[in-house]
Amino acid sequence: MLPLAQATGGLFGNPLLLLGLLFVVMYFTMIRPxxxxxxxxxxxxxxxTKGDRVVTVGGIHGTIRQVDDATVLAEVDGGTKLRFDKAKIAYKVVPDAA
Known part of the structure; x- marks a missing residue:
């Protein structure tokens, strides 16, 4: 007759296996994306590049007028130009096909 611990072990009885499975799930749901x-x-x-329409993480829309190593100069409205870190550009605005 088997001891109770061996009889109820099952597939997830090993804590290392369970920890490994948890890491794999976290990798594919959080780290990889x-x-x-x-x-x-x-x-x-x-x-x-110069002329791209962009939106910053703060929600400011503008057109790029100059690109440097770490910054961009964007014209936002009526000739007003603002300098932003490149990392703070959220996305490019794609022109409508209409």
């Missing part, structure tokens, strides 16, 4: 998003944002930052 965030890494993918960071890679896409880096590609966006590297592709910024």
């Amino acid at each position: 965030q890494t993918k998003q960071a890679k896409a944002h880096r590609a966006l930052i590297e592709s910024l």
